[in-house]
Amino acid sequence: MNAVFNAVHMETTHEPVSPLVAQGLAHCYEGSNALNGVDLTIAPGSVLGLIGRNGAGKSTLIRAMLGLLQPISGTAFVFGEPALKLSDDTKSRIAYVPQQPDALAWLTAQQMLDFVGRFYPRWDSAFAKSTLERWKIQPNRLLAKLSPGERQRVDLIRALASQPELLVLDEPAAALDPVARRELLRELALRAGEAGTTVLFSTHIVSDLERVASEVAFLHEGKILLRCGVDDTKERYARLWLPAKISAAAPSQSLSRRRNEDGSLSLIVARDANGQWPEASTLPGARIDALGLEDLFVEIAE
Numbered sequence: 001m002n003a004v005f006n007a008v009h010m011e012t013t014h015e016p017v018s019p020l021v022a023q024g025l026a027h028c029y030e031g032s033n034a035l036n037g038v039d040l041t042i043a044p045g046s047v048l049g050l051i052g053r054n055g056a057g058k059s060t061l062i063r064a065m066l067g068l069l070q071p072i073s074g075t076a077f078v079f080g081e082p083a084l085k086l087s088d089d090t091k092s093r094i095a096y097v098p099q100q101p102d103a104l105a106w107l108t109a110q111q112m113l114d115f116v117g118r119f120y121p122r123w124d125s126a127f128a129k130s131t132l133e134r135w136k137i138q139p140n141r142l143l144a145k146l147s148p149g150e151r152q153r154v155d156l157i158r159a160l161a162s163q164p165e166l167l168v169l170d171e172p173a174a175a176l177d178p179v180a181r182r183e184l185l186r187e188l189a190l191r192a193g194e195a196g197t198t199v200l201f202s203t204h205i206v207s208d209l210e211r212v213a214s215e216v217a218f219l220h221e222g223k224i225l226l227r228c229g230v231d232d233t234k235e236r237y238a239r240l241w242l243p244a245k246i247s248a249a250a251p252s253q254s255l256s257r258r259r260n261e262d263g264s265l266s267l268i269v270a271r272d273a274n275g276q277w278p279e280a281s282t283l284p285g286a287r288i289d290a291l292g293l294e295d296l297f298v299e300i301a302e
């Protein structure tokens with residue numbers, strides 16, 4: 001543990017501290033694995049979209065990375081501090097919006113924001129007030145009486161008004177209508193671009209990810225299957241289709257592999273270190289098809 005902590009510190013003497021680092025995080029619930037040794041480092045100022053199917057482990061990973069859940073093994077660091085022992089100073093640099101916010105539901109939206117704002121040194125009350133108006137939230141309604149989408153918006157306002165250096169959102173768009181989603185994405189892009197805020201958000205909505213994320217990480221059955229720049233996916237990954245008669249030449253390494261009814265084989269493959277597709281793609285009859293992010297996600301998560 002000390003060695004790991006020192007390693008993180010040594011790495012940071014010359015470079016800015018990574019806002020979030022996961023090292024070998026593993027967790028299980030009632031004997032069933034939810035995380036299987038996840039390593040993930042998020043660079044300062046990046047916007048990382050975490051994508052995965054229902055039950056892939058996104059919420060568990062986020063909670064373990066922020067120290068809200070004690071993993072059965074592995075370690076997480078937030079701004080270089082062990083996630084399970086964060087100082088108040090570090091906590092004030094982070095904002096986290098859970099999938100279903102339910103805290104302080106007996107307060108009105110305004111009361112909750114006033115209360116929470118006291119704990120944040122850089123609290124932007126003017127932003128909180130104007131965004132409540134802009135997002136059409138009645139400030140004097142009890143949080144418990146708001147719709148799930150309105151409740152989620154208030155929690156997003158809470159998170160953004162604290163002007164965090166690290167913003168972590170667990171499916172922030174789940175209960176939002178398309179207009180509210182666009183507004184949120186615009187706000188995230190603005191924060192990342194102008195204030196250099198580091199953002200980690202989980203989502204099922206690939207188009208949201210394409211609009212705002214600089215990087216994507218695919219989580220599948222508790223493992224990160226791949227991670228790359230959003231704009232690089234088309235260049236780095238593709239579908240290799242091999243007709244039945246040459247399917248035996250398929251590369252042994254692939255991200256997914258599906259045998260079609262006619263005996264042909266579809267594989268998701270990556271370029272090698274020299275930028276080449278697997279050799280089988282050069283055989284007569286073989287085909288390489290470019291994939292959009294959504295197709296890539298569906299193919300490897302199936």
Ligand SMILES: Nc1ncnc2c1ncn2[C@@H]1O[C@H](COP(=O)(O)OP(=O)(O)OP(=O)(O)O)[C@@H](O)[C@H]1O
Binds near residue numbers: 029054
């Ligand atoms: N408190 C819990 N008790 C038991 N099992 C749990 C608990 N929380 C999560 N799980 C299980 O752990 C696995 C991962 O759940 P998690 O909520 O992290 O996934 P997710 O990717 O966030 O899913 P979704 O996209 O549906 O929100 C799932 O199989 C889930 O059923």
